[in-house]
Amino acid sequence: MANGSEVVHGFPHLDTVRTAITALHRRLPYDGLRAYGSSVPPADVAFAEGEDLHLGAQRVARALVRQLRLPDARMIVGFREMRHAASVELTAGPEYFIELNERFRRHRRDIGAALAHEITHVLLHRLGLEFHGLRDNEILTDTVATYLGAGWLLLDAYREDEVSSQKLGYLTPEEFGYVLAGRALVFGEDPSVWFTSPQGYDAYTEGRARALRDRRRPPLSAAGWNGRRRYAKDRRYAVDHPDPVRPGHESSYAFEHAPGGGLRVSFPCPTCHQRIRVPVRGRVRARCGLCRTVLECDT
Numbered sequence: 043m044a045n046g047s048e049v050v051h052g053f054p055h056l057d058t059v060r061t062a063i064t065a066l067h068r069r070l071p072y073d074g075l076r077a078y079g080s081s082v083p084p085a086d087v088a089f090a091e092g093e094d095l096h097l098g099a100q101r102v103a104r105a106l107v108r109q110l111r112l113p114d115a116r117m118i119v120g121f122r123e124m125r126h127a128a129s130v131e132l133t134a135g136p137e138y139f140i141e142l143n144e145r146f147r148r149h150r151r152d153i154g155a156a157l158a159h160e161i162t163h164v165l166l167h168r169l170g171l172e173f174h175g176l177r178d179n180e181i182l183t184d185t186v187a188t189y190l191g192a193g194w195l196l197l198d199a200y201r202e203d204e205v206s207s208q209k210l211g212y213l214t215p216e217e218f219g220y221v222l223a224g225r226a227l228v229f230g231e232d233p234s235v236w237f238t239s240p241q242g243y244d245a246y247t248e249g250r251a252r253a254l255r256d257r258r259r260p261p262l263s264a265a266g267w268n269g270r271r272r273y274a275k276d277r278r279y280a281v282d283h284p285d286p287v288r289p290g291h292e293s294s295y296a297f298e299h300a301p302g303g304g305l306r307v308s309f310p311c312p313t314c315h316q317r318i319r320v321p322v323r324g325r326v327r328a329r330c331g332l333c334r335t336v337l338e339c340d341t
């Protein structure tokens with residue numbers, strides 16, 4: 043895990059984040075994901091006043107191992123001078139050595155966040171889920187940590203004031219918020235009450251707005267008037283043109299002519315981001331084959 047330098051904002055990694063969510067849904071299908079229905083509670087990952095550093099770090103690590111459903115894994119946490127914020131040795135286990143940067147001795151409240159990221163590396167290693175390239179793999183790790191209920195800690199570790207800023211992980215604060223909100227919508231949680239960092243909370247709010255926007259894109263029935271009007275225009279164009287049409291603007295839907303005639307539209311599921319394809323024939327109710335979300339569409 044890298045040390046936070048300058049804090050980047052916005053949604054520069056959103057494509058990779060969405061690909062990571064799809065990959066997680068594929069690797070842990072419906073019932074597997076349901077096991078992660080509640081997030082790690084704040085009390086389990088906070089240091090108590092006067093708690094021993096090493097014992098506390100082990101205790102928090104155990105809470106995160108439970109959260110991430112790694113029953114037989116044991117984390118051994120140490121501190122040392124290092125360039126990175128934290129690292130973990132990915133071996134066959136069951137013991138895993140996690141090293142945390144010395145500075146966490148003085149910043150105990152962020153130990154949970156660093157451990158959440160490193161222990162998610164262990165989970166992904168065991169699931170055999172990995173992306174090509176360091177950057178994408180780290181984005182996968184932050185996304186999975188958050189989607190499985192441990193990553194809200196990483197967003198809460200983000201703080202900024204006039205003299206200093208700190209952020210852990212590879213996602214921007216808003217992207218953490220986006221994944222966290224997506225998770226909250228799936229599992230019916232309200233993470234907004236867990237934040238100790240006001241900046242973390244603001245980023246959650248922004249990420250949530252973005253996640254809600256995904257659910258109001260055409261051809262979903264919840265789409266707004268502007269989106270619907272543009273969609274109707276794109277559809278008219280598609281009817282008249284034999285080649286598959288993918289509108290150039292930000293819209294994520296694409297039309298295609300079915301082999302037997304008739305028009306179809308494909309678009310990403312707002313929950314798992316896998317592409318869904320439905321016939322263009324007015325109101326259609328579709329169920330995502332991957333995450334089972336029922337989608338009301340007006341095609």
Ligand SMILES: [Zn+2]
Pocket residue numbers: 043044159163180183
């Ligand atoms: Zn990492």
Ligand SMILES: [Zn+2]
Pocket residue numbers: 311312313314315316330331332333334335
């Ligand atoms: Zn889906």
